[in-house]
Amino acid sequence: MKVIIMCGGKGTRLREETSVKPKPMVEIGGRPVLWHIMSIYARFGFKDFVLPLGYKGEVIKQYFHDYNIRNTDFTVELKSGTIISHPGHVEDWRVTLCDTGQETLKGGRIKRIAKYIDSDRFMVTYGDGVADINLHKLLEFHKQSGTIGTFTGVRMPSRFGAVRTDAAGKILSWEEKPVLNEHINCGFFVFERRFLDYLSEDENCDLEKEPLQQLAAEGQLSMYPHPGQWQCMDTLRDSIKLNELWDSGRAFWV
Template sequence: MKVVLFCGGQGTRLREETEYRPKPLVEVGGRPILWHIMKIFAHYGINDFVLCLGYKGSNIKEYFLNYEAMNNDFTIRLGKGNQVQYHNMHGEQDFTVTLANTGLETMTGGRLKQVSKYIDDEIFMVSYGDGVANIDISSLIEFHRSHGKIATVTAVRPFSRFGVLNISDREEVVDFTEKPQIDSWASVGFFVFNRKIFNYLGGDDCILEQEPLQKLAENGQLMAYRHHGFFYAMDTYREYKYLNELWESKNAPWKVWP
């Protein structure tokens, strides 16, 4: 099974980091958040990835082209018969990574449509290059297979960005809750799709999260997998710092691998 990861956004709300590199390469615990996401899938035996590149996509290409050299000791023979011998292999899973330029301004639906030529399985997964979770991927896929619909989206109960006040008729604050969990569900990616999804996608301006998913819902072809565990997206510098604090404290819930 393949996983398509959206890695082309400009990350404008994280300019402290993304001015110099694409958001998927912003590091958590000394490793790009993209690496963390790939490790989550790999823990469940899914090692085949298609990356939809856009903003500073060449940086991501360079990261993978130089991956072995940057993560191993090596001996290089220069001149004729140039050879590189790697030592102390890093022990990563055997990732297969397809890097596809999908345009600087292309929307998510357009990016997914462009990489359809690299998807040869009947079922595949799609997610974002900035969100980590402790989702049971095997259970998610099993749920998708069980209902037989075209699409499954992972849903979580989000937290409010603001503290919530319970105010009495006399304007007294009776209760204060800092960023409570909202009584609704939100899409966080970690999609599972049947190939029929491509029939719902348009050109480069197609936004997956708008008309395609809305049409799927209208046709009774969109199901939700409720995730009650951890999910966190790195959209701002504050969120970047929080994820790094979790990793440094050895309390990163998304680290499902050994």
């Protein structure tokens, strides 16, 4: 089953990092967040990735082009230019990298790489979020739902405290950063292949708008409620938090 990881956005809220690299290449513990996301899928046996590229996509291409050399010892025969790689640990992943346009939105990017989707079902996620998700349970939930698409929902803690008062303004309760009742979409999608018919190659085709709204209107979209943890890398604050979790041995997605 193919896993599509969206890698084309500009990451404007993380300009401290994304002025020189795409957001999926921002590092956690010395490895791109993209690598961490791929590792989550690989642990469940999903190792065939398609990466739709856009903003600074050449950085991601170069990273995987040089991946073997970066992660193994090698010998260079200077006269002939021959490079001999020595045995070492390199992940057994298959990665297809596709230019899908600088300004293309996510739905258009998926449609533009449709030729690389050779199965009846495929997975999609964003290139900036990690979770302690059980992908086998997600997949089974999707199969049982019988719908064309399934996304993963999480309940997030509020960034602020919540205060409840009576009509006179007297405090009835005070809760610091409560967990919100609503679920938010954190990615980790599963789609049947026929979802591609809901997409177009137009650069303005946005995944979360018409395509998913249409699925929902037709009763063809389900939500898998993830009970665990999820964290995106959307801002510098997020980047610092994720690296603190990694450095302290509390990386929940490992």
